[in-house]
Amino acid sequence: MKWITARALALVVPVQAGLRFQCSTLTIQRLDPVVQPGSNPSAHVHHIVGGNAFNATMEGDVSTRATCTTCEFPEDLSNYWTAALYFKHQNGSYHRVPVIPVNPGNLDGYSGTVGGITVYYTQNDLIRDTIAQNPVKTFPPGFRMTVGSPTNTGAPHVGLRYQCLSVGGGRGREMPDFPTTPCAGGIFVTNHFPACWNGKDLDSPDHQSHMYNTITMDGFVAAPACPASHPVRMPQVTYETVWDTSKFNSMWPSGAPNPFVWSFEGVNGKGTHADYMFGWKGDALQRAMNKSECFYDGCGSLQKQQMATANKCTVKDMVGEVTDGWLDKLPGM
Template sequence: MFFSKAHVVAVLLSASSSYAQDIGGTFTVNCSPLTIQRRDPVISFGKDTSDHVHAVIGGTAFRGNTTNEDALNSKATTCDKILDHSIYWVPTLYHINNDGRYELVKHKGGAVYYQNRACNYQAGRTRCPSIKENFPTVFPAGLRMISGDKDLRTFNKNDIAQRAINHHCLGSIDQETNSLPLVHCDTIRSQVTFPPCWDGVNVDSADHKSHMAFPAIGDFNGGVCPESHPVALIQLFYEFHFDTKKYTDRNFVFAQGDKTGYGFHGDFINGWTDLKRLGDAHRTCTGAKGVDAPTCSLNIGTDGYAGHASNQTPEHAAPAEDVGLNGPLSALPNNKVPTGETPQAKLRSRVFPRGY
């Protein structure tokens, strides 16, 4: 899908809202799990199975050939925003047991942060205005994208896209690393930040990345967009939670065979059913009361709220293969071979300070 130059100018200039002004930077979509299966309607569109197994949240219309229109028409969502039928997914996590078998780690659901972090390209601009003055452009209909690289097994701190992938250890210690955690964690919260800068024309690209970019000035989590991708959209930040409390040896591998955590990645299909209300949410749902504000544009539920996260049944049956839901496996699904040396603590990628 393509947009005219007139459309791009219009979205760059649009800043009006019909709602009261509760102004801030972020609102959150909280989601229960939907399914664990080996499909990927972005990377492997039209195929019944994909390269590796994914943990999925969001709209119930997930299958191998899900279109954005299918997502919009999902019968339900596992997320707590009625208007959001988007679908979000990441590679799921396995534990390598002492007998060499692969045990599926319980996926506990996730959260998606809708952030006001980037600003439009302007010649000479070196920093973004205040979030009280700067608002992102709403997603174009049909947007789909990925962030991260499934094949990475090493870390380059100078690569902005690699810095956008990290893992948060929750439990006795509270820290984030780009690699899988160094220590025992009650929960591993694997995280991916998506590029917020859009080329203003394409809603997808051959590699599902090139139509989007990270800021040219700033970092992966915000800044001034480059001239090539001048439109600042809402920035997505995923948190997927895995229950790792019972595992003390930290012998984990992601479904694509990644033992390091550097190859974590996320996929997104836009399924918002009311883009006008989504576009107004950063003005109306991010103040002191957040989405509970009576003027929040997302609050259309019969109980006065934006919705409630809940488990739902996928509309389409998963492929007929055992992905570990019935017990440990002798091999990873699709016979993915674990690769990458789990780094020693002293060689591990940088540890983020709290509150980064």
């Protein structure tokens, strides 16, 4: 995805609404209520943001069980997560890579994000003249989906990309795999979900078949209409995560292969993946998606909370294992 600022994006597609907001880290532990519901622990460590209803098992309308969220919009009690990133030392030990905000320090006045993910909900996969015929319909309670797969070693998945950051935060070209040389400012990872729903299933056995991706390139681009098999146009969900790999660069010998791995021992970056569980209260998200000519600010229908408040939202450690510091092996391996 070629980076476009929120202001530039709003100018390019003025007839489309969108949200862009920060979520602080909620927890980092080995749970996955979408792919491995009920398993405690799950197979590998995840970095999770969002509502405090997060648990090993999550069914039904999670917005009725969560009481707070680490995201800027208090009506968003959804959960968003990806695999955690680790540095693998030449001696065979592992250290978890910390997460830093995409825009450290300040984002439109909402400062104080701790770690976390930047989340997008946009209409930007829509061709403008199809919006009236196929308006965006938001997710129903209980909806969930994934994108990507830890077992993927083949062609890179559309919308799952890496970028090297400079010290000042500048972003290099997009890559389908891990960078092959150290990144001075960290590694920027994008997870771009499909936006066409079959209109029936809240989930599917592979957590992906109930959705369909009509884009063939990366980014917030105009997309063809949804197919008859998946006729419902949903908001385009995207995550952006910055992994602060800079502190490990001195331990990356010149000319050596990439030393970073996903928590499933994923040395192949094409295995990057993400999970989503819808949890907005009532029609809050639909109200925002019904608006036009606005971007990021809630579209006049959503109120924000200060990140100092969001950061007070927590969940307990339900697994009880060490996931950070120098480890002899990855948790679960």
